[in-house]
Amino acid sequence: MLKVLDSAVPVACWSCSVAHNDATLFCPHCSKIQPPPGGDYFSVFGLEPRLNLDLAALEQEFHRLSRRLHPDRFARAGENEKQWSLADTALLNDAYRTLKDPIHRTEYLLKLHGAEIGDEHSGKDRRDPSRVPADLLEEVFELNMQLEEMRMARSAGETDTELQASLEQAKRKFDGLLEDVDKDLRNEWQAWDEGDDVARKAAQNKMVALLDRRRYLSNLVRDVTETLGA
Amino acid sequence: MAYSDKVVDHYNNPRNVGTLDKSSQEVGTGLVGAPECGDVMRLQIRVNPETQVIEEAKFKTFGCGSAIASSSLATEWIKGRTVEDALAIKNTDIVKELSLPPVKIHCSVLAEDAIRAAIGDWKKKNGVAETETAPAEAKA
Structure with missing residues (x-):
């Protein structure tokens, strides 16, 4: 479920036990891969939720993280790390696809803030003529x-x-x-x-x-x- | 998705498709749309000024089968009723009659909105005050 990340919640790294921000894919202290973070797509890239994004920087960061998460790099790692590299990669891809598109990004951010977009609300009895x-x-x-x-x-x-x-x-x-x-x-x-x-x-x-x-x-x-x- | 038989029937043989003269004093026009699917529905009524009975109802809907069926059924139901009586029709009645699935409930809402919009337009044209929940008998 979507939620706005509360960046004040620290999580202890599974490897070095140093507390870090839950949003990160890699421990800032020991650089070990982390399980998929529970934050929003923006935080995957270390960004605050924003609508004006530097797309070139976003793409660069996507490629950099993709390389670091690549499953080949975890061929000899533990079972958990192997799984996380796959799960983190899937999350990263979803996050990138959503954020790079201006409309998807806007819809996503609005949903994070509780807006009902598109036909998600069509099942309800809703009448708000201002929406038409x-x-x-x-x-x-x-x-x-x-x-x-x-x-x-x-x-x-x-x-x-x-x-x-x-x-x-x-x-x-x-x-x-x-x-x-x-x-x-x-x-x-x-x-x-x-x-x-x-x-x-x-x-x-x-x-x-x-x-x-x-x-x-x-x-x-x-x-x-x-x-x-x- | 499978439509119910009644939806299919209204879709294949829509009742009361057409246009009434928008400029006529006796005609009320309601044009409504659903942003989520782009459906647009026009419903028109011709009201007898003496009896306030809806003598004719026409619709034209661009949208899915459920939207067409909902508006087709709506015109059938309001014909012969007084305007106040017609306002008593609820979208849930349409849902029940057509066995609409939850994702298509908004089509019935649209049809109810179209009835209200058409009656509202007619009332405005004829200087009749808007009444929210007046029972039919209250009108002489």
Whole structure:
């Protein structure tokens, strides 16, 4: 289960018994491999939870840790260490895949802070109209009508060039809106990274709404692209 | 995932698909969407101004089979009811009728929201005050 690491909790190294921060993959004192830490993905890289990340540094650290964790290095180690090298590598891969992608990173951080993202909450009886991008509904509906018309024309063996042009224009528009959302998200990243608890809470709420809007838009762009490309 | 027979029936033979004149005084339009799956649902009602009975209901839904079935069923249920009566329909009624699995409950929520949105639009157009839980008999 996700949890924000409490970095104040020290754990004794299994090998040298010196207490260390639970997040580390290797004991800072004796350099021995440690069992998979219980912290979040950021702490795997020794990072505070942040949204603006230096991706080049993240990649470098990923490669460095991957090499150090490589199971070949533990061929002659004890059974525990062998197992840990596999488990730590799996954790490191998951952490890297999640953090390097801006959207996955944002979703992950929001989940760490208790936000419900995507369809995780769809099973509940939930009504919060603010989550629905209401300003888009009209356009989304119209676009879906056009897409349906386009598909019907297609299956009848017709090509409606006017409709095609209209859909291409719609795609450009929604691509643009997607870019706007990404820009807005980045602004909230900064607000979250630099803000206090109150500012963070506000940024979180905005990001959850932006991610909803983004999902909506990217589904549309996907549908339009599919229909145009069919 | 296997849909229940009722969902399949509504999906294959959706009732009341179509459009009503949005600009008409007697027509209320509700347009709602679910951000998690991108579904969008439009439900329209035509209300008799004398009796406040919903005489016609139309829908158009872009989404999964459960969303289409939920809105199709919703139009069937509200037709012939007064607006206040229609507001009594709960998403759980739709869930029960269609045997929707937990992951599809949001489709029924969407349908209930669409009913409320359409009635809300009609009330706004006709200057009827919003009432939260008025029983049908309370309206003369």
